[in-house]
Amino acid sequence: xxxxxxxxxxxxxxxxxxIYIAWRSRVKDTRGFYVAGGGVPPLANGLATAADWxxxxxxxxxxGLISFMGYQGCVYLMGWTGGYVLLALMLAPYLRKFxxxxxxxxxxxxxxxxxxxxxxLICAIFVSLTYVAGQMxxxxxxxxxxxxxxxxxxxxxxxxxxxFYAGLGGMKGITWTQVAQYITLxxxxxxxxxxxxxxxxxxxxxxxxxxxxxxQGQDAGQYLMETLNKISVDLGFAEYTSAFGAGQKSMxxxxxxxxxxxxxxxxxxxxxxxxxxxPNVRAARLSAxxxxxxxxxxxxxxxxxxxxxxxxxxxxxxxxxxxxxxxWFKNWEETGLVAWMDKNGDGIIxxxxxxxxxxxxxxxxxxxxLGQLMVANAPTDSPNxxxxxxxxxxxxxxxMANLPAWVIALVAAGGLAAALSTASGLLLVVxxxxxxxxxxxxxxxxxxxxxxxxxxxxxxxxxxxxAGYFGINPPGFVAQVVALAFGLGASSFFPILVLGVFxxxxxxxxxxxxxxxxIGFTMLYIIQTKFLGVDPWFFGISPEGIGAVGMVxxxxxxxxxxxxxxxxxxxxxxxxxxVRIPRGAGAAVDH
Numbered sequence: 129x130x131x132x133x134x135x136x137x138x139x140x141x142x143x144x145x146x147i148y149i150a151w152r153s154r155v156k157d158t159r160g161f162y163v164a165g166g167g168v169p170p171l172a173n174g175l176a177t178a179a180d181w182x183x184x185x186x187x188x189x190x191x192g193l194i195s196f197m198g199y200q201g202c203v204y205l206m207g208w209t210g211g212y213v214l215l216a217l218m219l220a221p222y223l224r225k226f227x228x229x230x231x232x233x234x235x236x237x238x239x240x241x242x243x244x245x246x247x248x249l250i251c252a253i254f255v256s257l258t259y260v261a262g263q264m265x266x267x268x269x270x271x272x273x274x275x276x277x278x279x280x281x282x283x284x285x286x287x288x289x290x291x292f293y294a295g296l297g298g299m300k301g302i303t304w305t306q307v308a309q310y311i312t313l314x315x316x317x318x319x320x321x322x323x324x325x326x327x328x329x330x331x332x333x334x335x336x337x338x339x340x341x342x343x344q345g346q347d348a349g350q351y352l353m354e355t356l357n358k359i360s361v362d363l364g365f366a367e368y369t370s371a372f373g374a375g376q377k378s379m380x381x382x383x384x385x386x387x388x389x390x391x392x393x394x395x396x397x398x399x400x401x402x403x404x405x406x407p408n409v410r411a412a413r414l415s416a417x418x419x420x421x422x423x424x425x426x427x428x429x430x431x432x433x434x435x436x437x438x439x440x441x442x443x444x445x446x447x448x449x450x451x452x453x454x455x456w457f458k459n460w461e462e463t464g465l466v467a468w469m470d471k472n473g474d475g476i477i478x479x480x481x482x483x484x485x486x487x488x489x490x491x492x493x494x495x496x497x498l499g500q501l502m503v504a505n506a507p508t509d510s511p512n513x514x515x516x517x518x519x520x521x522x523x524x525x526x527x528m529a530n531l532p533a534w535v536i537a538l539v540a541a542g543g544l545a546a547a548l549s550t551a552s553g554l555l556l557v558v559x560x561x562x563x564x565x566x567x568x569x570x571x572x573x574x575x576x577x578x579x580x581x582x583x584x585x586x587x588x589x590x591x592x593x594x595a596g597y598f599g600i601n602p603p604g605f606v607a608q609v610v611a612l613a614f615g616l617g618a619s620s621f622f623p624i625l626v627l628g629v630f631x632x633x634x635x636x637x638x639x640x641x642x643x644x645x646x647i648g649f650t651m652l653y654i655i656q657t658k659f660l661g662v663d664p665w666f667f668g669i670s671p672e673g674i675g676a677v678g679m680v681x682x683x684x685x686x687x688x689x690x691x692x693x694x695x696x697x698x699x700x701x702x703x704x705x706x707v708r709i710p711r712g713a714g715a716a717v718d719h
Contacts, residue, residue: 131527132276134537139275142312142541143289146305146548150293153301158580161298162230162560168303168405174418176303177402179310179549181212181393181419182426183259184266187313187546192518194434195441198360198368200376202431207386207614209427211393216416219394220403222629224412225707230404230557231397231621232565238628240700241636242570247643249561251620252397254647256554256561257594259396259613263551264599269519270543272463279463283599286548291592294552295585302552303405309545314425316542320526320535321429324436327529328352338432345443352435359442364481364511368438377670384673391622391679392614398553400625401560437521440528445514446479450498453477456527464491465517467503472513482510489515551595558591559584615654615675619646623682631687632704638690646682650675 155161168176186208194201226234232252236245264283267290271282293305318334325337329352342348347355356368366376377385393399403412444454450468457477460466467489468477475498485505492502523543526536563584568575620643627634656662657671664670666677695701 129533131533131536134533135275135540138534138537138541139544142308142545145308146289146293149304149308150297150301153297153304155298155300156581157577158564158584160300161581161584162404162556162564163401164298164300164303164405166405167407168415170406170411170414171418172303172307173402173406173411173415174422175310176306176405177399177415177419178422179306179313179545180402180553181399181550182310182313182423182546183550184263184543184547186426186430187317188266188269188522188543189519191430191434191437192521194431195438195521196518197376198356198366199371200382201434203377203382203386204389205427205430207389208393209423210386211390211614212399212420212423214390215394215399216413216420219400219625219629220416221409221412222707223400223625224403224406224409230560230565231400231625232561233569234628235624235639236565236569238700238704239624239634239636239639240697241640244636244639244643245565245569247640248621248624249565251616251643251647252561252565253558255396255613255616255620256398256557257591257598258616259398260551260554260558260591260595261598262613263547263554264595266519266547267544267551268599269463269465269517270523270540270547272465279465280600283596286544286551286599287592287596290548290551290555291589294555295588298581298584299401299405299556302556303402305552306549309549310422312545313542313549314422316538316545317426317429317433317522320529320531320539321433321436323531323535324440324525324529325432328436328439334429334432334436338435352439356435356439359439363442363446363479368435378668380667381670381673384669384676386673388615388618388673388675388679390618392616392618392675394622394625396614396617397557397561397621398550401557402553433522433525437525437528440525441516441521442479444528445477447476449476450500451475454528456524459527460520460524461501463520464489464501465520467491467515468500469503469505469507469513469515470496470498470500471507471511477514478511479514480510480512482512483508484510484512484515555588555591555595559587562587615650615672615678616647618675619650619678619682622679623686627683627686629704629707632701633690633695634686635690635693635696637693638686638688641689642682642686645685646678649681650678653678 159165190204193204223234232245232248235248236242264286267286268279268282271277271285272279293301321334322332325334326332328342329337329340330343331337331340339353341351342355353369360366360368372379406412406415445457457466469484485503485507487505490504492504494502496502523539526539563580567583568580623642623646624639653674654671657664666674669677
């Protein structure tokens with residue numbers, strides 16, 4: 129059977145399972161809608177947390193970034209993994225002990241302020257919408273390649289699907305759907321990784337094959353990493369395993385980006401909310417441990433997948449005539465995510481350092497003399513003729529390695545599972561922020577269960593439309609967009625959560641001033657550098673890493689303003705003391 133038929137089978141089967149679970153888990157009360165009733169077992173919550181946390185960026189883009197950036201791409205791996213450990217050990221048990229539905233709930237009650245609650249919910253909505261846009265883009269990329277539609281149509285298909293099961297079952301439906309999605313995505317990630325590792329190095333364990341010797345071909349007997357280093361240098365790139373070099377990020381920028389990703393992870397509201405769905409603090413700790421194990425399985429495999437993909441890509445297309453280009457190249461060319469500009473007119477694809485042309489490919493709709501899709505972009509002075517979108521590397525890797533069609537289709541189903549699982553969790557954050565934190569807690573305390581549920585579902589619909597727009601018009605590729613969300617999470621929530629748990633002197637004036645200054649500075653910097661063309665002016669730190677500076681600013685402002693204003697009431701200080709004792713947590717409540 130063809131790849132497309134296998135894809136219809138795999139995607140149809142997994143979607144059928146998700147929809148069945150969502151229908152069986154449909155809820156009629158807000159407690160089920162927001163925290164799945166608070167009775168999710170730790171193992172199931174660990175699986176759901178892993179799926180919630182491992183987004184399209186983890187599944188699709190992270191290996192692609194490492195593949196193109198080499199060692200420096202591992203900054204994403206280190207930042208996201210370290211951030212999860214930080215969240216699991218430092219914050220999750222205490223937030224669970226507090227026993228609220230949402231992060232703005234915690235901020236509003238801990239800082240005894242409606243204004244702080246509103247600032248927190250605005251931050252939660254902004255961070256979630258930024259993040260979910262990246263997921264929708266990932267969904268569009270998968271659909272575009274494997275269902276034969278363009279990326280924008282793929283985004284629209286994804287919008288309908290995620291709205292259906294997120295709106296129907298709320299957190300309860302999302303939780304059990306995410307369990308199925310984790311199983312799908314991890315199988316889809318591991319099977320091709322094992323097969324390709326075996327094919328290239330003869331070692332079935334990707335984590336070991338990554339450092340092994342190449343088994344066959346003209347590079348047989350040489351270590352894979354040494355071969356990649358040599359190939360990279362020969363083509364004009366920095367060594368694949370070099371940390372810092374010409375054309376690479378500075379040490380300060382790498383440090384800032386890693387820190388922003390780390391504390392941004394710990395401040396992401398859709399992950400934190402998962403710890404409210406278990407019955408007690410012990411279950412929260414257990415589920416955090418399970419999730420870390422499940423996350424590590426994919427994250428330790430990703431660098432190997434990146435190395436294999438890089439090797440296969442260069443070996444199959446570089447210095448090959450277009451007429452003899454492999455099928456994966458021409459399949460992905462049809463999606464607009466691969467392009468070739470024959471600058472020297474020799475009919476041979478030359479892959480070198482530098483951009484092939486200015487900007488993203490703008491196809492004219494015509495074909496060249498060799499059958500290639502023509503682009504209208506202005507050429508650069510670089511000898512490079514090849515454009516490859518980084519987001520395709522994981523999805524195209526099985527095709528590059530000539531694996532069976534069902535494996536290629538399985539990877540498509542895994543990519544969709546990763547993107548949809550995170551998207552649904554984020555949409556719930558947006559819905560709960562507006563229907564619970566704003567409407568019920570601030571505007572109408574007498575609102576009925578029915579009206580709150582209806583508003584929550586309407587808000588999911590609105591969030592899907594906004595996310596879809598930014599998925600169609602993204603300010604960067606998937607992992608970059610997600611990195612911005614992490615920066616905003618780092619600069620807004622992390623300091624307020626840490627100080628709220630560990631410093632009872634932190635007060636509402638400090639919290640409000642800290643959040644506004646942190647996210648305000650970070651947003652201004654990102655808008656300047658991403659959208660207005662201003663060069664990074666703060667010690668050369670990239671917009672993806674500026675969240676670390678925003679976080680420090682938030683800490684400093686919160687502490688200074690808290691010291692200069694009246695201390696919190698005695699009952700709040702006693703509450704903070706009690707939260708740090710990890711026993712006696714009840715169910716999440718909405719009082």
